[in-house]
Amino acid sequence: MRYILRRLGFYLLAAWAALTLNFFLPRLMPGDPAAALFARFRGRLGPEAMQALRETFGLTEAPLISQYFTYLGHVLKGDFGISVAYFPSPVLEVIGTGLVWTIFLAGTAVIVSFTIGTLLGVVSAWWRRGLIDTWLPSTLVFIGAFPYFWLAMVVLYVLGFTLGWFPLGHAYGDDMTPGFSATFLADVVRHAVLPIATVVLVTLGGWLLSMRNTMIAVLGSDYVNLARAKGLSPWRVVMRYAARNALLPSVTGFGMALGFVLGGSLLTEIVFSYPGQGYLLVQAVRNQDYPLMQGIFLVITLAVLGANLLVDFVYLWLDPRTRGSA
Amino acid sequence: MKESTGAGATGIGLWWEAIRRDRKAAFGIVIVAAFVLVALIGPLFVGEPDDLVGMPLQPPSLKHWLGTTGQGQDVLAQLIAGTRVSLAIGFGVGIVVVMVGALVGVTAGYFGGRVDGLLSLLFNVFLVIPGLPLAIIIAAYLPTGPLTLGMVLVVTGWAWNARVLRAQTLAQRRRDFVAAAVVAGESSFRIVTREILPTMTSLLVAQVIGSTVYAIGAQVGLEFLGLGDVSAVTWGTNLYWAQNDAALLTGAWWTFAPTGICVAVVGFGLTMLNSGFDEITNPRLQLEHAWRAYLLKRGRLPERSTPVVVDHE
Numbered sequence: 001m002r003y004i005l006r007r008l009g010f011y012l013l014a015a016w017a018a019l020t021l022n023f024f025l026p027r028l029m030p031g032d033p034a035a036a037l038f039a040r041f042r043g044r045l046g047p048e049a050m051q052a053l054r055e056t057f058g059l060t061e062a063p064l065i066s067q068y069f070t071y072l073g074h075v076l077k078g079d080f081g082i083s084v085a086y087f088p089s090p091v092l093e094v095i096g097t098g099l100v101w102t103i104f105l106a107g108t109a110v111i112v113s114f115t116i117g118t119l120l121g122v123v124s125a126w127w128r129r130g131l132i133d134t135w136l137p138s139t140l141v142f143i144g145a146f147p148y149f150w151l152a153m154v155v156l157y158v159l160g161f162t163l164g165w166f167p168l169g170h171a172y173g174d175d176m177t178p179g180f181s182a183t184f185l186a187d188v189v190r191h192a193v194l195p196i197a198t199v200v201l202v203t204l205g206g207w208l209l210s211m212r213n214t215m216i217a218v219l220g221s222d223y224v225n226l227a228r229a230k231g232l233s234p235w236r237v238v239m240r241y242a243a244r245n246a247l248l249p250s251v252t253g254f255g256m257a258l259g260f261v262l263g264g265s266l267l268t269e270i271v272f273s274y275p276g277q278g279y280l281l282v283q284a285v286r287n288q289d290y291p292l293m294q295g296i297f298l299v300i301t302l303a304v305l306g307a308n309l310l311v312d313f314v315y316l317w318l319d320p321r322t323r324g325s326a
Numbered sequence: 327m328k329e330s331t332g333a334g335a336t337g338i339g340l341w342w343e344a345i346r347r348d349r350k351a352a353f354g355i356v357i358v359a360a361f362v363l364v365a366l367i368g369p370l371f372v373g374e375p376d377d378l379v380g381m382p383l384q385p386p387s388l389k390h391w392l393g394t395t396g397q398g399q400d401v402l403a404q405l406i407a408g409t410r411v412s413l414a415i416g417f418g419v420g421i422v423v424v425m426v427g428a429l430v431g432v433t434a435g436y437f438g439g440r441v442d443g444l445l446s447l448l449f450n451v452f453l454v455i456p457g458l459p460l461a462i463i464i465a466a467y468l469p470t471g472p473l474t475l476g477m478v479l480v481v482t483g484w485a486w487n488a489r490v491l492r493a494q495t496l497a498q499r500r501r502d503f504v505a506a507a508v509v510a511g512e513s514s515f516r517i518v519t520r521e522i523l524p525t526m527t528s529l530l531v532a533q534v535i536g537s538t539v540y541a542i543g544a545q546v547g548l549e550f551l552g553l554g555d556v557s558a559v560t561w562g563t564n565l566y567w568a569q570n571d572a573a574l575l576t577g578a579w580w581t582f583a584p585t586g587i588c589v590a591v592v593g594f595g596l597t598m599l600n601s602g603f604d605e606i607t608n609p610r611l612q613l614e615h616a617w618r619a620y621l622l623k624r625g626r627l628p629e630r631s632t633p634v635v636v637d638h639e
Contacts, residue, residue: 002384013449014464021460023469150565157574168379226333263456266344270570281459282551285466293463300459301464308454 001083002308009310012086012307018301022294025072028249080298081291083284091295094280101171101298102276104267105192109199110258117204118250121211122243125219126234140205149267155272159194166194195272210253214246248319255311258305352603357595361588365413368406375399375407375559383571383578392463393580395564396571403586404559410563415472415545415594417477420538424530426480427487428523434488434517435495446492452485461544465553479541487533494529498522528603535600539593546589561585 075082080091124133143151147258160168172187218224219242227241266278274277284292334563346352373379382398392401435443461482468474498504501523507517521532542561548554549562556563566580 009501010447011451011454013447018455021455025463097521114415141597142594145597146586146590147543147550147565149550150582150589151372153569153574153582154586157579161574162579215412258454259454263458266462267551271550271587281462285462286552288466290466293466297459297463301455304456307452 003316004312007309011301011309015302016307018298018305019072019075020068021253022298025294026290044301049085066162071172075298080295083289083292086289088291091291094292095277095295095299098276098296099303100266101274102262102269103303104133105195105268105274105276106199106258106261108192108256109196109203110261111156111198113200113203114207114250114254116200117207118211118247120204121208121216121250122238124208124245125212126216126238129218133212137205140208146200147269148198148264151202152195152268153272155194155198155201158314167191171275174239191274195265195268195274197263201267203257203261206253206257207250209248210250214249215242218246229290249313250313250316251318255308256313258307262300262307264303334497348602350598354595354597354599354602355517357591358599361409361413361592362554364406365410366533369410370557372406373400377403383573383576383581385578386580393578395567396573396578397567399560401564401580401584404564405561405588407559408561408564411472411544411558411589412545412589415476415479416538416542416592419476419545420534420536421482421540421543422476422480422505423483424533424535425489426484426528427533430484430493430519431488431491432495432522435615436499436514438496438499442492445488448545449485449488449492452482453489454486455542457482458547461548461552462551465548470553470555472555472558475548477547477549479544483537483540487537490533491526491529494526495522498525532600532603535596539596542589543593546585559587 008076073321078092080095081096083089083091085116086094121138124130125134127133156166156168160166169189171191172184224237224242227237232241263278266281268274269278272284279298281293281296283289284296329477342638358626376399378398379400380390380394380398382394382396390400390402393505395401397405430445430449434449435441440523449473461478462575464478464481465474468477504521507521512521545554545560546562549556549560550565550569552566554560554562554566556566564585565582568578568585571578571581
């Protein structure tokens, strides 16, 4: 219990830090932030929109500290203001349209990568210095040296443009009507294959190496030797005895990886014109849509914190030793 | 493969050892040196990168070795001009990131107690907040330019180094020579800078290299998103313009392929240098190598030897 409370406290603190950063960033702009911000919107927005904007940011004449609390109050109510680029939609509504796609993309990519990478790690630890163990990790590390979005561009160029196997972008074809029909879902999958595959390609190596290294250590331990001496089948020794314990460090990394991929999927979405958070965020930056930008940052951060908390719970369930102190 | 570290060789001396003895490290240093050379004198041999020299989107030819961009500039000239800026930011940020990390990490590890609690909390929070989105919104608010870019990369990159260096300092803090220095009445500042930091020189240099790899990659990514100074010529803005000019959809692979390969090769060279250095200085890897060599000499195939890579954090 104490463990859970401590983690919970930490994530609350991190969320608060993100909120505070979000509050002070516009005020870091050189010159008078309010003036600089509003000069850009003059003529584009009506007076009531300006007032709404001013209030969301708390950019009023009030002293900084009360501005800060106004802002916190708005955020807690889920009021992130009104988007400038998609005026007059509230920021939260705009974000909602992209969030589903991002979570689908990043979530699938992380799970696929984790599963395949971990299994390959087990295999390469068991047949140490075998074909997989010798070639795969170094190949993946080499691939990892390329900038991620550049690899994605190359993959898109070769498989999408030159060979024409996959669509060049977007989440589904223009001629499709969203719904739960088989043709629509098939089209979504067809559009998601390349983005997901590129993320998996660059993240696979990390899972493989982490699993391989702990597996090697675990395979040398006494209880695994005993299991072998008892004549248990190799499959049982590897999966039930060794892999289960070797999995723990990888699970710890899972939360961080989810955050990394959620953040990194911004680049995926740009290259594949995928209509998720990242695409929205870069559009917001180009349109100087500050409320939307900040909303997206907060939503991504909160999603990452939530995912980390979830991973902590899973860890608690996987490793009875952490429960001992609870 | 005998003894690898001469007595008394620390820090920079060890690096020379590594480069001389280890093939990986030598390979890495050659790559990195080649790029630094190109960055220093390369721009003298090519024309102005911004000059419009021919028809847009020409494939590589004898006149333009790497073809022309969507605006009709020479891709090779842009690549070389970009090398200078991108490497400068990369190395600069790499050093500053480690300096900030060292300041926070060593302070936390050395003083312990409440200071440690507070600083650890700080870098753990920075580790859990997703870096790229944070970098994007900071860069969006500040005026574009190399200074902003550098600052953003430092803000989003220092925490990992702080964490590693804190752990290392904690380990050193318990050693006898530190206790002796405390008893001798040395000031905390002197103990940290004269006693503890020198024991970590090799780790610090390795971190600078690792951070440089990070900085080059992250910088190219941010500039690709249009968050750098898009009128400057750097690796990232080259890719930004390639994407903007729809290089992919027109099949102009030469506008984006060379830049990406350069980023990868520099990163690969730096990583090789680092891991080659690790082989030389890490006693665990040394032991495993020696054991393998011994077994091979006795005509036995080294199978699963004593596991030596046990990483408990």
